[in-house]
Amino acid sequence: xxxxxxxxxxxxxxxxxxxxxxxxxxxxxxxxxxxxxxxxxxxxxxxxxxxxxxxxxxxxxxxxxxxxxxxxxxxxxxxxxxxxxxxxxxxxxxxxxxxxxxxxxxxxxxxxxxxxxxxxxxxxxxxxxxxxxxxxxxxxxxxxxxxxxxxxxxxxxxxxxxxxxxxxxxxxxxxxxxxxxxxxxxxxxxxxxxxxxxxxxxxxxxxxxxxxxxxxxxxxxxxxxxxxxxxxxxxxxxxxxxxxxxxxxxxxxxxxxxxxxxxxxxxxxxxxxxxxxxxxxxxxxxxxxxxxxxxxxxxxxxxxxxxxxxxxxxxxxxxxxxxxxxxxxxxxxxxxxxxxxxxxxxxxxxx
Numbered sequence: 001x002x003x004x005x006x007x008x009x010x011x012x013x014x015x016x017x018x019x020x021x022x023x024x025x026x027x028x029x030x031x032x033x034x035x036x037x038x039x040x041x042x043x044x045x046x047x048x049x050x051x052x053x054x055x056x057x058x059x060x061x062x063x064x065x066x067x068x069x070x071x072x073x074x075x076x077x078x079x080x081x082x083x084x085x086x087x088x089x090x091x092x093x094x095x096x097x098x099x100x101x102x103x104x105x106x107x108x109x110x111x112x113x114x115x116x117x118x119x120x121x122x123x124x125x126x127x128x129x130x131x132x133x134x135x136x137x138x139x140x141x142x143x144x145x146x147x148x149x150x151x152x153x154x155x156x157x158x159x160x161x162x163x164x165x166x167x168x169x170x171x172x173x174x175x176x177x178x179x180x181x182x183x184x185x186x187x188x189x190x191x192x193x194x195x196x197x198x199x200x201x202x203x204x205x206x207x208x209x210x211x212x213x214x215x216x217x218x219x220x221x222x223x224x225x226x227x228x229x230x231x232x233x234x235x236x237x238x239x240x241x242x243x244x245x246x247x248x249x250x251x252x253x254x255x256x257x258x259x260x261x262x263x264x265x266x267x268x269x270x271x272x273x274x275x276x277x278x279x280x281x282x283x284x285x286x287x288x289x290x291x292x293x294x295x296x297x298x299x300x301x302x303x304x305x306x307x308x309x310x311x312x313x314x315x316x317x318x319x320x321x322x323x324x325x326x327x328x329x330x331x332x333x334x335x336x337x338x339x340x341x342x343x344x345x346x347x348x349x350x351x
Contacts, residue, residue, distance in 0.1 A: 004028045005280050007125035010132030013101075014246030014263040016108035018129060020058035021271035023112075027280065030125070033132075034117045042151055042223035043101035044175055044182030046162075046257030048344045049092040051264045063107035066097040067176050070160035074326060077167045077210065081323025083330035090340035096162070096257065098175045098182055127241055127281035129270070130248040131263075138232040138251070143308060145170035146192040147227045147254060152181040152207070153220040164256070165211055166322070171255045171308070174215055181215060183207070184254050186229065186308075196226040229253055231305055237297075238290045241281035245270055250301055253308040256343060262300045265346055269293055296346040303343070 006022070008015045011033030019031045047055070047066065055061040072095055075082040087095050147170075158176035165172045170186025185207070187195060195203060204218045232251040237244045246263030273289040274280045310322070329336055 004030050004125040006030070006127050006129055006274070007032065008129045008131055010130065010246075010248070011105075011109060011112070011114045012131060012133070012246070013104050013108055013260060014267045015129070015131035016105070016112050016114075017054065017058055017060075017264055018131065018245070018267040018271055019112045020060065020108070021054075021268060022274065023058075025271075025275050027274065030115060031112055032115045032117060039102045039105060040225070041102075042149065042225070044149065044151075044177060044184070045099050045101050045104060045260055046175055047097045047099065047104075048257075048261045049090075049094060049096065050345045051261045052094075052097060054264050054268045057268075058111075060107050060111060063110070064099055064103040065178065066099040067158075067178055068094040068160050069096040069098065069162045069176065070094060072096075072162045072164065073214070074164045075166070076322055076326065077165055077172075081326035083326045083336065085336055085340050089333065089337050090344060091337070092341075092344065094160075095340065095344070098162075098177045100177075125241075125281075126279060127243065127274070127286075130242065130244045131246050131267070133247045134232045134251045135234075135244075135248060138234050141231045143170075143186075143229040143231070143253060144188065145186045145229060146189045147229055148183070148185040148187065148192050148195045148224060149227055150183045150185075150224040151177070151222045152183050152204075152218055153222075154181055154216040154218050156216050158215065163211070163215060167210060172210060173255070173257075174211070175257075181218075183221075185210070186255075189228075192226050196224050229308075231301070231308075233301060236290070237293065238286040240283075243270065243286055243289065250297060252301060252304045255307045256304055258300050258304050258343065262297065262346075265296060266293060299342070299347060 005027040006029045008019055008031045011031050015031060019029055022029055052061055070087050072085045087093060157179040158181050160176055162176060163174040169188050173184045175182040200221055203221055207218050231253060234244055234249050237249040245266035252259040269292050270289055277285045
């Protein structure tokens with residue numbers, strides 16, 4: 001019999017969550033990360049209420065700092081149309097929680113045993129789980145913009161409100177993080193590179209002009225980085241005794257912060273599928289898991305991609321249509337609740 005039931009390749013949040021979700025099962029699980037120290041200096045993460053519940057169940061919630069989001073304000077620059085979603089709309093204590101990727105990873109890795117490499121034994125497990133990020137077999141579609149990620153200080157300090165503002169070059173998001181703002185600002189590649197390299201005062205003036213004064217006056221910026229954006233999706237998330245979850249299955253545009261949340265739901269559903277399966281790597285088990293995840297992945301990828309591309313451009317008719325859509329969402333509580341819960345919980349929010 002093979003030494004391991006599962007070999008999880010990748011000790012990021014998704015791989016660690018899967019290992020923790022199977023900790024009290026009878027499965028023999030190895031968690032491998034060849035590059036355990038390759039973490040970004042600053043990478044803001046928005047965790048949904050569903051992700052909080054998953055992290056609570058695996059014993060990791062509360063082990064890292066997280067700033068709650070009570071309200072999300074959505075608008076488009078230079079045109080009418082806005083909507084405001086509150087936690088009460090979705091019937092949850094918070095729409096999301098903002099943390100740093102490195103803090104989340106550290107909290108999860110403190111609760112699991114992580115090996116430095118696979119020791120050449122990728123084929124020794126009954127099932128190999130790929131959670132190591134995007135691979136060369138994924139179909140890729142580059143977006144026409146890159147993202148500037150930064151930590152921005154403002155006066156007054158941030159509260160529990162997040163902003164998503166759609167500009168003609170791409171979405172601009174401000175997420176509250178411990179009194180400051182985590183910024184994810186999409187722009188054409190040449191513009192994004194210039195913003196990432198600009199002197200602080202020039203950058204702050206550009207940000208104030210693009211965003212307005214809803215979040216106050218921006219006074220300082222740190223941790224700037226420029227990140228290329230692409231949609232990557234595997235044609236199949238399963239192969240012979242192999243399964244792909246998280247970014248190994250799909251990498252999304254950061255608009256609406258859905259990528260990691262989708263990956264954590266991958267991990268949770270895979271753990272539930274494998275818990276009592278006689279053979280965790282059998283074709284039947286993997287087909288069942290793939291079917292379980294199909295609707296959530298299809299809808300989340302579709303909605304995220306639509307938000308990333310539908311709000312681009314300066315065509316007056318399209319801007320008017322976008323404004324109308326935001327206005328309808330703002331005046332229709334039932335639609336707003338369904339949309340908010342769909343983004344939080346996946347297909348379980350559907351009636």
